[in-house]
Amino acid sequence: NAGVTQTPKFQVLKTGQSMTLQCAQDMNHEYMSWYRQDPGMGLRLIHYSVGAGITDQGEVPNGYNVSRSTTEDFPLRLLSAAPSQTSVYFCASHVGASNTEAFFGQGTRLTVV
Amino acid sequence: AQSVTQLDSHVSVSEGTPVLLRCNYSSSYSPSLFWYVQHPNKGLQLLLKYTSAATLVKGINGFEAEFKKSETSFHLTKPSAHMSDAAEYFCVVSPYNQGGKLIFGQGTELSVKP
Numbered sequence A: 001n002a003g004v005t006q007t008p009k010f011q012v013l014k015t016g017q018s019m020t021l022q023c024a025q026d027m028n029h030e031y032m033s034w035y036r037q038d039p040g041m042g043l044r045l046i047h048y049s050v051g052a053g054i055t056d057q058g059e060v061p062n063g064y065n066v067s068r069s070t071t072e073d074f075p076l077r078l079l080s081a082a083p084s085q086t087s088v089y090f091c092a093s094h095v096g097a098s099n100t101e102a103f104f105g106q107g108t109r110l111t112v113v
Numbered sequence B: 001a002q003s004v005t006q007l008d009s010h011v012s013v014s015e016g017t018p019v020l021l022r023c024n025y026s027s028s029y030s031p032s033l034f035w036y037v038q039h040p041n042k043g044l045q046l047l048l049k050y051t052s053a054a055t056l057v058k059g060i061n062g063f064e065a066e067f068k069k070s071e072t073s074f075h076l077t078k079p080s081a082h083m084s085d086a087a088e089y090f091c092v093v094s095p096y097n098q099g100g101k102l103i104f105g106q107g108t109e110l111s112v113k114p
Helices: none
Strands: A004-007 A010-013 A019-025 A031-037 A043-051 A054-057 A064-066 A076-078 A087-094 A108-112 B003-006 B010-014 B019-021 B023-026 B032-038 B044-050 B056-058 B064-068 B073-078 B087-094 B108-113
Touching (some): A004 A087, A019 A087, A043 A064, B003 B087, B044 B056, B044 B064
Antiparallel strands (some): A019 A076, A031 A087, A043 A054, B003 B023, B032 B087, B064 B073, B087 B108
């Protein structure tokens, strides 16, 4: 009963490096999204997807890319890491557009030095 | 635009006493509202959600929330705190027909003293 799986759990990057945070869900949910969590700011939406092949920007999209080639996977790419991207990243999936429970992964703690 | 404001960044209670975590929302439409809990170094778990079927919503672990449209509030309560309730709590609004986006409050850290 995996739910939403994020990898890696921890990552340290040097400024300017790129990497991909992986997210996979096995619940056949159409909707998936990425959030970042920073102290005192709650979670902020980076990008979201309403189905395979469809993505859109959230509140804080700069410096991040996404794609959705399958229903199951929604990777988040950091193109050129910056210290301001040090954060905890959460992937979520849910079955409907609103009023439905979102299921979250365990998070990826990213440090950019 | 829809938004959520959690009125306290930190709440401290003694075990066995009531818990009140306050949340106000701003919404043009009838909102979808949620409370999520995050235990240390864990993901987020749904506590309860407001579906417009009833203004008093019961959730897991004895938590409740009351939707008050006139006050634009959705406060979370529990009659008696347990040590295991220590966590961060997020009030969340889901805007209507916007791809399932969630708008989070800033979070309230709940401490429970023995």
